[in-house]
Amino acid sequence: MKSKAGLMCVSFFAFIVLYPALFILIGSLMGEEELASNLAGILDKSVDDYVSWSLIPKECSIESYRQIMLFEPGFFVLFWNTVKICIGVIIGQLLIAVPAAWGFAMYDFPLKKVLFMLYIIFMMLPFQVLMLPEYLVLSRLGLLDTLWSVILPGAFSTFPVFIIYNFFKGIPEEEVEAARLDGAGEFRIFFSIGIPAGRSGIAAAMILQFLEYWNIVEQPMIFIDSEEKLPLSLYLPNMNLENAGIAFAAAFLSLIPSVLIFRLGQESLESGITATTIKR
Amino acid sequence: MRNNRSGYLFILLSLAGVSVFLMLPYLDILLKSFSTGNEGVSIGLDNFKQILQNEAFRIATKNTVRFIAVCIPLLLILSLAISIYIYENPKLGSMVKTSFLIPMAIPVTSVVLMWRFLFDDNGILNGILCSLGFNTVSWMNGSAAFWILVGSYIWKNLGYNIILWLAALATIDPQVQSAAKLDGASGFQRLFRITLPSVKNGTFIVVVLAILNSFKVFREAYLVAGDYPHDSIYLTQHLFNNWFRELELNKLAAGAVLDSVILIILILVLQKCWKKGGTKL
Incomplete structure (x- = not known):
């Protein structure tokens, strides 16, 4: 009895948790007329009615997707902006954060504890705390109003260092010492022991950062002015609901890569998250 | 744990960027917070x-x-x-x-799009409340x-x-x-x-x-x-x-x-x- 109630509870939660994705999909498959009549309460303030919604569309139609392909070239420009930001940040972090995490995890050097504590603090600070001086730095570098204004600071974020650090910490010291006795150099050890052992931690950090930058709002909002350089996350919410079908289709198209990458990397993500809590 | 300075080599690049984009900006904002006037004329609280x-x-x-x-x-x-x-x-x-x-x-x-339909004054939730005979919520x-x-x-x-x-x-x-x-x-x-x-x-x-x-x-x-x-x-x-x-x-x-x-x-x-x-x- 107790476990039945528990199961009900968990399934109820699971439904709530999954519903928004379903909602977007359903909306994107509704025909224009059905959407218009469903949403009359919001679109036309003179109509005194509420939004009505059904679990499945009366008639499935891919009209909204056709329209976005044909009439919304802007969507794809912004979609690519988001993709470029994500790829740029991730490549940067792979080159910068992975070695840094290794340095913190494997060596003792003066000021290490202080520096790592600073990294944790900078990881926690909301963007707005440093937005003013960061704006000045980017302006001096001539990067304002370019995608680089988001990518470059993003490449140096300390969050992935922290996540990957916890992973490298799990590598047994004897293994590293043995390699040293065999005469392997420090960089050799990093590439032949560190990277393979830390693979899923690195993957987890990169997936988390992909999800972060796929949804980036704060930085482009301040650093980017030109509309054609904005990422998708700033454009979609401002879409006119007159074209609700297009808005739904756009939202679903931006959901696909995100969910896909998440599912592909879920296992590493889980083991990566896991490594952050377990002391080994 | 090896106590040597090759650790610095690994964190060098990261530290450089963190200095430019986080540490120096933080010092900058710290300085600004204590100065009044645009040119930092006087220092105080x-x-x-x-x-x-x-x-x-x-x-x-x-x-x-x-x-x-x-x-x-x-x-x-x-x-x-x-x-x-x-x-x-x-x-x-x-x-x-x-x-x-x-x-x-x-x-x-996607979340935001759903919010706009769910929580609007004429949105889905208020529709449900209304049909159940409750007062609607803003x-x-x-x-x-x-x-x-x-x-x-x-x-x-x-x-x-x-x-x-x-x-x-x-x-x-x-x-x-x-x-x-x-x-x-x-x-x-x-x-x-x-x-x-x-x-x-x-x-x-x-x-x-x-x-x-x-x-x-x-x-x-x-x-x-x-x-x-x-x-x-x-x-x-x-x-x-x-x-x-x-x-x-x-x-x-x-x-x-x-x-x-x-x-x-x-x-x-x-x-x-x-x-x-x-x-x-």
């Missing part, structure tokens, strides 16, 4: 006095603190309860985990907005925290659990004597990441309600953005420094509380 008397700063700080104070315990308890349930019913396992994790991958844009323009934000935060972060707790739970020796069961320890006794003490170690990280993620609800709040949302969800991030746009740079600097000091104290206290935690240096 004027900016701090000014913002402490500022109504908007008080509201925004109160909301941000309230949000963290409500969300973090709620998230920790809810996710711990669900993960203990999953831990004790391993058959459910991966499917449940996946469905709780999916919200992490749902872009903020969701986004009332104190309900705060709780919508709380719900959205829990929704997004539940899965992540469940994974964190499950990892900690997995370290419990199953024999200890079954021995306690044989000795007639009740579910609650086992929870407080065995389960909770053994997940304690991971708590520092869990809390730190939960606070970190709590700042991200600004996205939903901003994308749905813009620069000036209802008072109950006017967060420090809204305020700082508005100060930035209005060129109230002295106030912005003082506010930023004050907030960061609170945050740093919080991190240090948390770390002290869980000295034996996962990120032992």
Whole structure:
């Protein structure tokens, strides 16, 4: 009895948790007329009615997707902006954060504890705390109003260092010492022991950062002015609901890569998250 | 652990960037917070006095603190309860985990689109309330907005925290659990004597990441309600953005420094509380 109630509870939660994705999909498959009549309460303030919604569309139609392909070239420009930001940040972090995490995890050097504590603090600070001086730095570098204004600071974020650090910490010291006795150099050890052992931690950090930058709002909002350089996350919410079908289709198209990458990397993500809590 | 300087080589590039984009900016903002006038004419605490008397700063700080104070315990308890349930019913396992994790991958844009239909004055929820004969609620323009934000935060972060707790739970020796069961320890006794003490170690990280993620609800709040949302969800991030746009740079600097000091104290206290935690240096 107790476990039945528990199961009900968990399934109820699971439904709530999954519903928004379903909602977007359903909306994107509704025909224009059905959407218009469903949403009359919001679109036309003179109509005194509420939004009505059904679990499945009366008639499935891919009209909204056709329209976005044909009439919304802007969507794809912004979609690519988001993709470029994500790829740029991730490549940067792979080159910068992975070695840094290794340095913190494997060596003792003066000021290490202080520096790592600073990294944790900078990881926690909301963007707005440093937005003013960061704006000045980017302006001096001539990067304002370019995608680089988001990518470059993003490449140096300390969050992935922290996540990957916890992973490298799990590598047994004897293994590293043995390699040293065999005469392997420090960089050799990093590439032949560190990277393979830390693979899923690195993957987890990169997936988390992909999800972060796929949804980036704060930085482009301040650093980017030109509309054609904005990422998708700033454009979609401002879409006119007159074209609700297009808005739904756009939202679903931006959901696909995100969910896909998440599912592909879920296992590493889980083991990566896991490594952050377990002391080994 | 080798005590040598090749460590510096590995962190060099990262440290350079962190200096340019984080450390120097922080020193800059620290300096600005103590100086008044555009050219830093005089040094003093004027900016701090000014913002402490500022109504908007008080509201925004109160909301941000309230949000963290409500969300973090709620998230920790809810996710711990669900993960203990999953831990004790391993058959459910991966499917449940996946469905709780999916919200992490749902872009903020999709969430916001749904909000606009769900919580509009003529939206779906009010339609349901109306058809059941209740009074409708002005969701986004009332104190309900705060709780919508709380719900959205829990929704997004539940899965992540469940994974964190499950990892900690997995370290419990199953024999200890079954021995306690044989000795007639009740579910609650086992929870407080065995389960909770053994997940304690991971708590520092869990809390730190939960606070970190709590700042991200600004996205939903901003994308749905813009620069000036209802008072109950006017967060420090809204305020700082508005100060930035209005060129109230002295106030912005003082506010930023004050907030960061609170945050740093919080991190240090948390770390002290869980000295034996996962990120032992």
